[in-house]
Amino acid sequence: MSGNLLDLFWIAMWETAVMVGISGAIALAAGLPIGLILVATAPGGIFPAKWINWPLGGLVNAIRSTPFIILLVAMIPLTRLIVGTTIGLWAAIVPLSIAAAPFFARLAEVALREVxxxxxxxxxxxGATRAQILRHVLLPEALPGIVGSFTITIVSMINSSAMAGAVGAGGLGDLAMRFGYQRFDDAVMAQVVVVLIAVVTLVQWSGDALVRRLDRR
Structure with a gap:
């Protein structure tokens, strides 16, 4: 690999890390409360409220069922409104976050229901209040499952970030498209795939290790 291409690889990896890192933080901050609300407001939950649960669940399902590439295009007006552009690193963060938050919310909901x-x-x-049950019972007991769910979400986001890169968002996907696919350089394509496999493996291993550490069973 030439020095110039190696530099581009490092830049692409950094862009992917920034995309996934910021979007992952947003997905965690938004998805966990959504998961808690879905569990708490479900029939038989501690705050049963169909008028909240059904519309929110429908919205989550609608976003989750939309292929990311379609969501990426559909979010162009919102992306432009938020970050002022529809291309580049920051433009990818908006659809990545919107796609990841409901995905993680559903996985977190499953983990919470297993308590x-x-x-x-x-x-x-x-005599615990419902808020205390959420904070001191549901969340601590479901924490290993939530961490495992977030690990799956991050892996999914790495895949999506590569797809976003293919439409000009930067990162490893963009590198693979510009220097691999468009220039018919199979070596670059293979190297990007190897890097993605290594990153996903590291993320999954780290998440699994943390789950084992947290699991008190």
């Missing part, structure tokens, strides 16, 4: 109902009933019997 044994007996623990919730025991907390109620001891």
């Amino acid at each position: 044994h109902p007996g623990l919730i009933e025991a907390a109620r019997a001891m």
Whole structure:
């Protein structure tokens, strides 16, 4: 690999890390509360409210069912409104965040639902408020599952960031398109794939290790 191409690889990796890092933080900050609301407002939950649960669940499902490349295009007006442009690194963060937040919310919801109902009933019997049950029972008990869910979300976002790069957002996907696909350089394409596999493997291994550390069972 030439020195110039190696420099481009480092820049592309940095751009991918920034895209996934910022979008992942937004997805965590938005997706976890959504997951909590979906669990709490479900029938039989601690705050049952169909008028919240059904519309919110429908919105989450609608975004999750939309292919990312279509969402990327559909979000162009919103992206332009928020960051002032529809190309480049920061423009990719908007659709990545919007796609990742409901995806993580559903996974977090599943993890929260796995908390044994007996623990919730025991907390109620001891006089815990519903807010205390959320904070001191549901979240701590579901934490390993939530971390595992967030790991899956980050892996999915790495894949999506490569797709966003293919339409000019920068990162490894952009590098693969410009220097691999458009120049018919199979070596660059293969190197990008190897790097992506290595990054995904590292993220998955780190997430799994943290889950094992947190799991008290």
